[in-house]
Amino acid sequence: MRAHTSLGHVVVMGGSVAGLLTALALSDRAEQVTVLERDRYGDGPGYRPGVPQSRHTHVLLAGGIEALDALLPGLLPELRAAGAPFLSVPGDLGVWQADGWISRRNPSAPVMTPSRPFLEHRIRERVLAVPRIAVRTGTEVTGLLGSAGRVTGVTLRERGGGNGGGDGDGRRAEEELPAGLVVDATGRGSRTPAWLAAIGAPAPAEDVLDTGRAYATATFTGEAPPAGIKGFYLVPDPGQPLGTIVLPAEDDRWMVTVSGPRDDPPPTDPEGFVDFASRLPHPAPHKWLSSAEPLTRPVGYRHTMNRRRHYERLGSGFGGLLVVGDAVCALNPVYGQGVSVAAMNAVALTRALADGRTPSVRALQRAVLRSSGFAWEVATGADNGMPSAAGNALRGGPAIRLLTRYLDRLRAHVASDPVVCAANRDVLFLQAPPHTLVSSPRVLGRVLLRSPVPTPRDLPTP
Ligand SMILES: Cc1cc2nc3c(=O)[nH]c(=O)nc-3n(C[C@H](O)[C@H](O)[C@H](O)COP(=O)(O)OP(=O)(O)OC[C@H]3O[C@@H](n4cnc5c(N)ncnc54)[C@H](O)[C@@H]3O)c2cc1C
Incomplete structure (x- = not known):
C-alpha cells in the first residue's frame, strides 16, 4: 500500500x-x-x-550485495542463475598486499563480479x-x-x-x-x-x-589460475604503486585491469599491457596473463x-x-x-x-x-599516503602520521592474522566503520602487541 x-x-x-x-x-x-x-x-x-x-573490471562488495538484496529481493539468485560469479574473499582470491599474500584460510566474505553492463x-x-x-x-x-x-x-x-x-x-x-x-x-x-x-x-x-591513478582493462579467455584461485587482487601502496585486479565475469570471461600512478600509466597496446603486468610485485598474474587469450583491446581510464x-x-x-x-x-x-x-x-x-x-x-x-x-x-584514508596524492582533502600532521604508522602495521598483520584480516575486510567491504580498526581492543591488541608473521611467497593454497 x-x-x-x-x-x-x-x-x-x-x-x-x-x-x-x-x-x-x-x-x-x-x-x-x-x-x-x-x-x-x-x-x-x-x-x-x-x-x-x-x-x-567491476566488483560488488559484501556491503553492496546486502544493499542490493534489500532493494531488489530476488535479484541475487537471478544474477547467480544467469552466470554472475560470486567469490569468497580471501578464500577464492589471490590477494597480495603489504608485500605478501593474504592467507586464504582467513575468514571470507562474499563479492559478486558480473560485468558492469550485465549488472546494470x-x-x-x-x-x-x-x-x-x-x-x-x-x-x-x-x-x-x-x-x-x-x-x-x-x-x-x-x-x-x-x-x-x-x-x-x-x-x-x-x-x-x-x-x-x-x-x-x-x-x-x-x-x-x-x-x-x-x-x-x-x-x-x-x-x-587525487592520486592520478591510471587504469587499463582488457577482457581475456583462458584457464583459471592455479591452486583453485579464481582471480588476483594486487593492491598498490605507497612503496609499491602498481596494481592489478583479475576477476571472472559471466560467459567464462576474465576481466583484467592493471593500474599505475599518473607518471607510470599502463599502456593500452596489447603487448605493452601484458608487459606492464610483469612489473607487478609478484609474477603470478603476469604468468597467467601470458597464457590467456585476449578478447578485447585494452582501454584506458584516467578520471579517478x-x-x-x-x-x-x-x-x-x-x-x-x-x-x-x-x-x-x-x-x-x-x-x-x-x-x-x-x-x-x-x-x-x-x-x-x-x-x-x-x-x-x-x-x-x-x-x-x-x-x-x-x-x-x-x-581517501588509503590514498592519503600515496606520494602523488594532492587536493584540499589531503591530511597531514602528527596524528595522521601516527595513524598511518599504525595502519601500516595493521596491514602487515592482515596476511596471517584471522582477526585482523576479518576486521580489515569488513571495513574494505563497507560492512563496518573504518574507526573499528583502531577502536576494537581485540584488533588493537593484536596489531600493537604481536609481531606480524610473514606468509610464503608461493601462491596461497586454500
Ligand atoms: C575504471 C573504473 C573502475 C571501477 N570499478 C568499480 C568496481 O569494481 N566496483 C564498483 O562498485 N564501482 C566501480 N567503479 C565505479 C562505478 O562505475 C561508479 O561508481 C558507478 O557507475 C556510479 O554510478 P552512477 O549511476 O552514479 O554514474 P554512472 O554510472 O557514471 O552513470 C551516469 C549516467 O548519467 C547519464 N548522463 C550523464 N549526463 C547526462 C545528462 N546531461 N542527461 C541525461 N543523462 C545523463 C549517463 O549517460 C549515465 O547513464 C569504477 C569506476 C571506474 C572509472
Missing part, C-alpha cells in the same frame, strides 16, 4: 545504477518518477558511451517494471529550472538517432520539464554546480583527493579522483534538488566501491522515507552523504 505522495513528480537525471536505484527508492513516495537518460539502452547488456567505465541491465529490467517509473532515453538534460532558493525542474533535449554518442544532425528543440524534486544521478561528470550557478543558486563546497560535493550545506532554505551516486561522491575506483555505494545511497533514502516519514530534501541529502561515509574514509 502506498503511504504519502509528498515528493510529487520526481525527475531523475541519469539512468545508470544510481539513477535507477534512487528512482526505485523514491517511487513509493512520488506521484510519478521520470528517469532521463542521454544514451539509448540496447535490448540486452551492452556498453554505452555515457558509462565509459563499464569496460573496466538486470537492475534496469527490475526497476523499469515498476509502474510509476518511466524512462525517456536519448534525452539529455541541459540545465536546471528554478531560482536561487529552489530547483523546480529541468531543461532537456531529445537527441537524434544512434546511441546518444554525438549530437549529429539530430538535435531537437529544448523542452522544459517541471518537477517537485530533481535528482542528479549523472555520475562523475555531473554539471550541476554550473547549472546551479546559471539559475543564481550557490555552488556546493568540494573535497578533493576522490571528490565529494556538499549539497547538504547549501542551506535550509534551498530545496528541490537531491544528488546521488558518483555525482555527489566519486571514489578512486581502485577500491571497487562506487556501485555498492550507489545501492547504499538508495537504501539510506528508503530508510529515511520509511513509515510515512517526510524528511526535508536536505535531510535526505545528509542521509545520502552519510551512506557514502565509510567508502569515502576508506578511499
Whole structure:
C-alpha cells in the first residue's frame, strides 16, 4: 500500500545504477518518477558511451550485495542463475598486499563480479517494471529550472538517432520539464554546480583527493589460475604503486585491469599491457596473463579522483534538488566501491522515507552523504599516503602520521592474522566503520602487541 505522495513528480537525471536505484527508492513516495537518460539502452547488456567505465573490471562488495538484496529481493539468485560469479574473499582470491599474500584460510566474505553492463541491465529490467517509473532515453538534460532558493525542474533535449554518442544532425528543440524534486544521478561528470550557478543558486563546497591513478582493462579467455584461485587482487601502496585486479565475469570471461600512478600509466597496446603486468610485485598474474587469450583491446581510464560535493550545506532554505551516486561522491575506483555505494545511497533514502516519514530534501541529502561515509574514509584514508596524492582533502600532521604508522602495521598483520584480516575486510567491504580498526581492543591488541608473521611467497593454497 502506498503511504504519502509528498515528493510529487520526481525527475531523475541519469539512468545508470544510481539513477535507477534512487528512482526505485523514491517511487513509493512520488506521484510519478521520470528517469532521463542521454544514451539509448540496447535490448540486452551492452556498453554505452555515457558509462565509459563499464569496460573496466567491476566488483560488488559484501556491503553492496546486502544493499542490493534489500532493494531488489530476488535479484541475487537471478544474477547467480544467469552466470554472475560470486567469490569468497580471501578464500577464492589471490590477494597480495603489504608485500605478501593474504592467507586464504582467513575468514571470507562474499563479492559478486558480473560485468558492469550485465549488472546494470538486470537492475534496469527490475526497476523499469515498476509502474510509476518511466524512462525517456536519448534525452539529455541541459540545465536546471528554478531560482536561487529552489530547483523546480529541468531543461532537456531529445537527441537524434544512434546511441546518444554525438549530437549529429539530430538535435531537437529544448523542452522544459517541471518537477517537485530533481535528482542528479549523472555520475562523475555531473554539471550541476554550473547549472546551479546559471539559475543564481550557490555552488556546493568540494573535497578533493587525487592520486592520478591510471587504469587499463582488457577482457581475456583462458584457464583459471592455479591452486583453485579464481582471480588476483594486487593492491598498490605507497612503496609499491602498481596494481592489478583479475576477476571472472559471466560467459567464462576474465576481466583484467592493471593500474599505475599518473607518471607510470599502463599502456593500452596489447603487448605493452601484458608487459606492464610483469612489473607487478609478484609474477603470478603476469604468468597467467601470458597464457590467456585476449578478447578485447585494452582501454584506458584516467578520471579517478576522490571528490565529494556538499549539497547538504547549501542551506535550509534551498530545496528541490537531491544528488546521488558518483555525482555527489566519486571514489578512486581502485577500491571497487562506487556501485555498492550507489545501492547504499538508495537504501539510506528508503530508510529515511520509511513509515510515512517526510524528511526535508536536505535531510535526505545528509542521509545520502552519510551512506557514502565509510567508502569515502576508506578511499581517501588509503590514498592519503600515496606520494602523488594532492587536493584540499589531503591530511597531514602528527596524528595522521601516527595513524598511518599504525595502519601500516595493521596491514602487515592482515596476511596471517584471522582477526585482523576479518576486521580489515569488513571495513574494505563497507560492512563496518573504518574507526573499528583502531577502536576494537581485540584488533588493537593484536596489531600493537604481536609481531606480524610473514606468509610464503608461493601462491596461497586454500
Ligand atoms: C575504471 C573504473 C573502475 C571501477 N570499478 C568499480 C568496481 O569494481 N566496483 C564498483 O562498485 N564501482 C566501480 N567503479 C565505479 C562505478 O562505475 C561508479 O561508481 C558507478 O557507475 C556510479 O554510478 P552512477 O549511476 O552514479 O554514474 P554512472 O554510472 O557514471 O552513470 C551516469 C549516467 O548519467 C547519464 N548522463 C550523464 N549526463 C547526462 C545528462 N546531461 N542527461 C541525461 N543523462 C545523463 C549517463 O549517460 C549515465 O547513464 C569504477 C569506476 C571506474 C572509472
